[in-house]
Amino acid sequence: MSALNDRSLEYVAKYFKALAEPMRLKVLNALRDGEKNVGQLTEISGCTQANVSKHLSLLSQYDLVKRESRGNCVFYSIADPSIYELCELVCGQIAKRMIAEDDIKMMFIEANKLQPQNLQLIEKKLKTG
Amino acid sequence: MSALNDRSLEYVAKYFKALAEPMRLKVLNALRDGEKNVGQLTEISGCTQANVSKHLSLLSQYDLVKRESRGNCVFYSIADPSIYELCELVCGQIAKRMIAEDDIKMMFIEANKLQPQNLQLIEKKLKTG
DNA sequence: GCAATATATAACTATATAGTTATATAGTCA
């Protein structure tokens, strides 16, 4: 990434964007333990089949998943396991942050003698900064 | 990422989203060789100062950059160099793909005895799949 | 205090896209 031109930056950005969706991450996560068909992924994801298909189409477009139709079904699988490295890197950083957040929460609770039920308020406070 | 709940997935997705913008990648790239102030980043990015400030604010929110105001200026720097690992991973995958694309282009040109000027048509074709 | 500079924010527009429902397409089995 020493001398990336604008076109390359757009390409990289689009790649990150493909991973920047909770539902798509959920699908990719579901494919960790092997291929699944659209029906299974629909059930796991908890949203409509149409939506899952659209996400799979996008993931396919970026070569993040492989598509193979067998009989009546279409099976999807991870195209390149190295995307999990990406996720792990991100998760590592986020884990640190979550722990930090939890620390803040604990301190907040201590300091204000709050009931755990009031955590929602704190969450809100943390979100808005 | 073995048992990520929905909240965690959202968190990871948001993190990727912070990196899913060409302009933000440009800024991060500009910070590779050390801190820069907003004015410098504005010049490098080629967009308005307001826009750069907004992007920096977002990057700051995700702890991707550090903020330090000295005198009249505000200097930003990379908070955690490991984001470049992420980018490198992505770039590696994209590089493969770009080369593949170029190969297709060459074959296409050969096969159709096209003039290089007609590359736009091919680009379009490749985009639409 | 006042002018000048640097950065941040508010208000707005335009665009992209996640999600929905309804429908089309393709494969299976009688």
Next chain:
DNA sequence: TGACTATATAACTATATAGTTATATATTGC
């Protein structure tokens, strides 16, 4: 062939956000 199942797509709505211009907020030096 026709009913049935599985997947993909079209059309639409709602929402998020990148970018803009104009303005507010600091900070410096006079």
